[in-house]
Amino acid sequence: MEWQEVLLKLIKNKISLFGIGIIIFFVIISISAPWLAPPADPDDPYMIPRAGWSIQPKPPSEDHIFGTSEGQYDIFYGIIWGARTAFRVGLIVVGISTLIGILIGTIAGFYGGVIDEILMRITDVFLSMPFLVAAIVLTTILGKGLDNVMIALVTFGWMGTARLMRSQVLEIKAEEFIQAAEALGANDIRIIMKHVILNTIFPVVINASMRMGSIVITASSLSFLGVGAPTGYADWGQMISFSRNWILGSQGNALQFWYTVLIPGLAITFFCLSWNLVGDAFRDILDPKLQN
Amino acid sequence: MSKEKLIDVKNLATYFHTEEGTVKAVDGVSFEIYPGETLGVVGESGCGKSVTSLSIMRLIESPPGKIERGEIIFNNKDLTKSTQKDMRKIRGNDISMIFQEPMTSLNPVYTVGDQIMEAILIHKDVNKKQARQEAIDMLTKVGIPLPEQRVDEYPHQLSGGMRQRVMIAMALSCDPQLLIADEPTTALDVTIQAQILELMNGLKDQFGMAIMMITHDLGVIAEVSDRVAVMYAGKIVEYTDVETLYANPKHPYTWGLMHSIPHIEKDVDRLQAIPGSVPNPLDFPQGCKYNTRCPFATDKCREIEPEIEEIEEGHQVACWHVDKLEEAKAKEKKKKEKK
Amino acid sequence: MTEERLLEIKNLKKYFPVKAGVFRRTVAHVKAVDDISFHINKGETLGLVGESGCGKSTAGRTILRLLEATEGEITFEGQNLLELDKRELREMRKEMQIIFQDPYASLNPRMTVADIVGEPIDIHGLAANKKERNERVTEILDTVGLGTEYMKRYPHEFSGGQRQRIGVARALAVDPSLIIADEPVSALDVSIQAQVINLMQDLQKDFSLTYLFIAHDLSVVKHISDRVAVMYLGKLVEVADKQKLFDDPKHPYTQSLLSAIPVADPTYKSDRIILEGDVPSPVNPPSGCRFHPRCPYAMEICSEVEPEYKDYGEGHYAACHLLEQE
Ligand SMILES: Nc1ncnc2c1ncn2[C@@H]1O[C@H](COP(=O)(O)OP(=O)(O)OP(=O)(O)O)[C@@H](O)[C@H]1O
Ligand SMILES: Nc1ncnc2c1ncn2[C@@H]1O[C@H](COP(=O)(O)OP(=O)(O)OP(=O)(O)O)[C@@H](O)[C@H]1O
Ligand code: SF4
Ligand code: SF4
Ligand SMILES: [Mg+2]
Ligand SMILES: [Mg+2]
Numbered sequence: 004m005e006w007q008e009v010l011l012k013l014i015k016n017k018i019s020l021f022g023i024g025i026i027i028f029f030v031i032i033s034i035s036a037p038w039l040a041p042p043a044d045p046d047d048p049y050m051i052p053r054a055g056w057s058i059q060p061k062p063p064s065e066d067h068i069f070g071t072s073e074g075q076y077d078i079f080y081g082i083i084w085g086a087r088t089a090f091r092v093g094l095i096v097v098g099i100s101t102l103i104g105i106l107i108g109t110i111a112g113f114y115g116g117v118i119d120e121i122l123m124r125i126t127d128v129f130l131s132m133p134f135l136v137a138a139i140v141l142t143t144i145l146g147k148g149l150d151n152v153m154i155a156l157v158t159f160g161w162m163g164t165a166r167l168m169r170s171q172v173l174e175i176k177a178e179e180f181i182q183a184a185e186a187l188g189a190n191d192i193r194i195i196m197k198h199v200i201l202n203t204i205f206p207v208v209i210n211a212s213m214r215m216g217s218i219v220i221t222a223s224s225l226s227f228l229g230v231g232a233p234t235g236y237a238d239w240g241q242m243i244s245f246s247r248n249w250i251l252g253s254q255g256n257a258l259q260f261w262y263t264v265l266i267p268g269l270a271i272t273f274f275c276l277s278w279n280l281v282g283d284a285f286r287d288i289l290d291p292k293l294q295n
Numbered sequence: 296m297s298k299e300k301l302i303d304v305k306n307l308a309t310y311f312h313t314e315e316g317t318v319k320a321v322d323g324v325s326f327e328i329y330p331g332e333t334l335g336v337v338g339e340s341g342c343g344k345s346v347t348s349l350s351i352m353r354l355i356e357s358p359p360g361k362i363e364r365g366e367i368i369f370n371n372k373d374l375t376k377s378t379q380k381d382m383r384k385i386r387g388n389d390i391s392m393i394f395q396e397p398m399t400s401l402n403p404v405y406t407v408g409d410q411i412m413e414a415i416l417i418h419k420d421v422n423k424k425q426a427r428q429e430a431i432d433m434l435t436k437v438g439i440p441l442p443e444q445r446v447d448e449y450p451h452q453l454s455g456g457m458r459q460r461v462m463i464a465m466a467l468s469c470d471p472q473l474l475i476a477d478e479p480t481t482a483l484d485v486t487i488q489a490q491i492l493e494l495m496n497g498l499k500d501q502f503g504m505a506i507m508m509i510t511h512d513l514g515v516i517a518e519v520s521d522r523v524a525v526m527y528a529g530k531i532v533e534y535t536d537v538e539t540l541y542a543n544p545k546h547p548y549t550w551g552l553m554h555s556i557p558h559i560e561k562d563v564d565r566l567q568a569i570p571g572s573v574p575n576p577l578d579f580p581q582g583c584k585y586n587t588r589c590p591f592a593t594d595k596c597r598e599i600e601p602e603i604e605e606i607e608e609g610h611q612v613a614c615w616h617v618d619k620l621e622e623a624k625a626k627e628k629k630k631k632e633k634k
Numbered sequence: 635m636t637e638e639r640l641l642e643i644k645n646l647k648k649y650f651p652v653k654a655g656v657f658r659r660t661v662a663h664v665k666a667v668d669d670i671s672f673h674i675n676k677g678e679t680l681g682l683v684g685e686s687g688c689g690k691s692t693a694g695r696t697i698l699r700l701l702e703a704t705e706g707e708i709t710f711e712g713q714n715l716l717e718l719d720k721r722e723l724r725e726m727r728k729e730m731q732i733i734f735q736d737p738y739a740s741l742n743p744r745m746t747v748a749d750i751v752g753e754p755i756d757i758h759g760l761a762a763n764k765k766e767r768n769e770r771v772t773e774i775l776d777t778v779g780l781g782t783e784y785m786k787r788y789p790h791e792f793s794g795g796q797r798q799r800i801g802v803a804r805a806l807a808v809d810p811s812l813i814i815a816d817e818p819v820s821a822l823d824v825s826i827q828a829q830v831i832n833l834m835q836d837l838q839k840d841f842s843l844t845y846l847f848i849a850h851d852l853s854v855v856k857h858i859s860d861r862v863a864v865m866y867l868g869k870l871v872e873v874a875d876k877q878k879l880f881d882d883p884k885h886p887y888t889q890s891l892l893s894a895i896p897v898a899d900p901t902y903k904s905d906r907i908i909l910e911g912d913v914p915s916p917v918n919p920p921s922g923c924r925f926h927p928r929c930p931y932a933m934e935i936c937s938e939v940e941p942e943y944k945d946y947g948e949g950h951y952a953a954c955h956l957l958e959q960e
Contacts, residue, residue, distance in 0.1 A: 179734045339825055486891060487912065489906060493906070514895065568828035
């Protein structure tokens with residue numbers, strides 16, 4: 004199937020259209036962030052402006068339409084600029100880890116033998132460490148900060164792709180058109196690029212799309228646990244961590260601080276959902292083709 | 296033949312209603328099979344051979360498939376109107392079927408013996424021990440060496456030819472009146488095919504059953520059939536006894552098919568290929584479905600579909616221009632004589 | 635015809651290891667091709683027949699070095715192919731091509747026809763620029779009877795016969811001298827087979843091609859071949875001129891194989907030799923003559939001593955004790 008055909012089907016499918024709609028919505032927000040929420044300091048737009056030093060969050064008002072969180076950080080500002088953070092973390096982590104996975108999986112599957120053995124044992128070692136714990140440990144060693152979170156997530160995030168790619172490559176490698184290319188005198192690089200990867204990439208793309216959402220959640224959890232972005236950085240996970248002490252309001256008014264949890268929570272949920280919807284639709288479109 | 300018909304299929308049509316449109320897999324076929332004879336059904340992939348046989352067994356997956364019209368009279372009963380409960384009694388008991396790929400039609404988790412015994416226990420009033428003995432007898436009859444041992448083996452432990460023998464043993468275990476064989480030797484080697492065909496011919500005499508033999512191999516058809524139905528795009532286009540068909544084919548498709556295959560017993564310099572390919576079932580041409588490939592096609596052929604009719608005694612053909620083919624045959628003969 | 639040898643195979647063997655256990659140790663070998671020798675003359679078609687699993691495809695692929703030979707010699711135009719290094723081999727592939735059985739599996743589903751046929755041109759730099767490449771692709775597609783309107787389409791949009799033409803076109807693009815056709819018509823509909831067979835015959839004349847034509851359908855092989863080689867369980871049992879082989883088969887296996895073919899003529903009565911049993915496993919082939927458990931003429935010596943494969947006159951090779959005793 005051609006890319007155009009896949010795209011067309013994605014748009015025709017109601018569920019994926021909904022997902023694509025949300026993604027586009029977030030893209031628009033990210034692009035127009037400087038206008039939606041003009042930064043106080045244009046050189047450092049990701050620092051959320053503070054409207055005071057009071058501990059207790061303040062509900063939505065005219066100045067702060069989503070209210071302010073613990074420490075008077077503007078929630079609206081955080082959500083808007085946080086969308087950029089989400090895309091940055093998602094795209095970079097998923098992009099790089101997928102590339103690493105593809106590279107390792109392809110080499111292991113295509114060449115087999117000792118190379119495969121070594122690469123797969125390394126993969127196993129990485130897989131045997133619990134993901135979140137390993138990421139926390141590495142971030143702690145590297146030091147707090149979003150870049151380090153991303154490094155940690157990439158370091159422990161490529162193995163699934165590598166395995167998926169390897170099994171795909173093993174399957175395709177046995178196909179006759181690969182032998183046909185070899186018989187024509189094609190070298191390994193050509194065979195891998197033109198024949199192997201082209202025919203194995205779709206499941207990996209689906210997988211990557213699904214991971215976009217989950218990576219952002221993981222990055223958020225790290226922020227929530229305090230090893231992520233620096234305090235005051237526009238990041239949805241951090242926004243939620245600000246609400247940690249305010250999930251329950253005062254007596255008789257339990258939902259007093261709803262905005263501190265609900266708004267960043269919704270942002271993360273919708274972001275994650277949209278990628279999953281697109282990934283699901285992607286799989287439905289491609290699966291019947293993959294089977295025959 | 297004044298004998299009574301064992302099965303009489305009248306104007307059977309089975310369609311599949313799929314997302315892309317309606318596939319008229321079988322579109323009005325009529326034929327009959329007499330007790331003890333072999334009817335060969337020949338045609339290319341997708342022409343509706345399997346769907347015809349599955350319709351008789353009422354094994355068409357529904358949806359998307361549906362028997363749209365027609366009758367299948369078997370023992371004075373119309374099978375198209377039978378309930379699935381009645382059909383279960385008929386299947387395996389009165390009519391059995393063997394398939395092309397013996398591995399996929401045998402259950403891999405049961406032993407060969409269990410599977411034959413199951414058929415026997417359902418349809419016959421015997422106990423387990425007797426059933427086992429019958430299973431062993433059947434395996435002996437189909438020529439499996441060491442049947443006492445093989446009866447406890449699993450399908451994957453047998454070779455392709457042996458599995459097909461097991462399938463036959465299973466199909467024959469309840470003395471069916473009609474055996475439908477859907478390409479029973481296509482997946483097998485020639486030497487094994489020869490074994491199986493000989494076995495089937497022998498068993499036919501022994502059991503006195505009728506066989507409906509489906510295949511695309513003109514050689515196999517010639518060897519085993521008494522009468523032959525040639526199918527193209529969901530229709531029977533020619534229907535007659537085997538000698539007449541091979542000596543004097545009257546439909547351009549049959550004639551073309553015979554010239555397009557190399558014959559082991561006579562050499563030709565060049566095969567006469569049929570141009571084009573089988574039409575897409577979702578998009579059949581108007582009129583005669585063979586008109587896109589037929590050398591004799593005229594405007595009439597492109598507009599009106601010919602019905603099958605008897606043009607000589609016991610020789611049915613569905614073609615507007617039987618005479619044109621005769622002319623072509625005469626010309627060819629002259630050319631040969633000149634040489 | 636001047637009988638110049640294009641390809642000469644000597645004592646070719648290809649064993650596949652059978653691995654088992656936790657350590658994947660090699661416990662046995664599938665002797666898929668076990669010591670075969672034959673040659674193909676320039677411009678002729680050698681048919682290679684035999685039952686499923688007897689090693690036909692393995693032989694074809696080992697000759698092209700798509701599989702590494704276990705032992706033996708493959709001389710192509712005076713050069714031993716097994717001595718070539720990877721780069722020389724890639725260069726050599728211009729001269730030898732393969733057509734596969736399955737017209738569905740052998741074409742990359744994500745490449746257009748123009749790219750599939752153009753690939754060999756790119757690999758070997760046979761066109762100076764894009765325009766020349768396209769011209770060449772058009773020309774080749776035209777040769778195999780496919781119009782230019784098909785160039786931008788993907789393989790799944792074609793019928794089986796058309797796909798096989800694309801496969802043939804791809805093989806032709808490098809202008810090879812030898813084409814190994816591995817059951818090129820077995821997967822096609824009866825009415826389409828003739829189209830592809832005719833095409834291959836025309837191309838052979840036009841481009842003076844040499845074919846190794848692998849098939850299990852003896853009628854097809856008889857039609858297209860000049861000489862025929864019969865394989866059984868990894869070994870050649872008989873090789874001869876087509877007419878001689880079909881009129882006067884010397885080896886008992888060839889005899890029964892020929893008699894087993896169903897003839898498309900209901901009046902034709904053949905004296906069929908029905909073989910007993912199945913083809914044994916190539917992991918543990920029978921001792922002596924591999925055919926002895928099924929051979930109607932088997933003698934004591936047959937299970938003990940392997941019969942010698944030799945020329946019984948005028949290039950009629952066979953391996954059977956019966957012949958030696960005559
Ligand atoms: N379940 C189904 N859904 C949709 N179409 C079907 C289904 N089963 C069969 N068909 C269509 O019905 C037509 C006839 O199929 P059938 O299996 O009878 O062909 P056949 O003559 O047995 O071919 P072959 O020689 O390949 O077995 C084909 O065009 C096929 O695509
Ligand atoms: N890669 C492989 N690894 C192990 N065994 C193999 C491999 N390829 C083939 N074989 C075995 O080698 C033997 C010969 O196989 P081959 O495919 O050459 O047979 P063939 O004559 O081409 O049969 P067919 O007519 O079914 O194509 C078979 O027993 C097969 O199982
Ligand atoms: S009706 Fe016309 S098109 Fe059809 S087979 Fe006869 S001559 Fe050909
Ligand atoms: S050597 Fe013996 S067993 Fe082998 S083919 Fe000849 S007679 Fe038969
Ligand atoms: Mg069928
Ligand atoms: Mg093969």
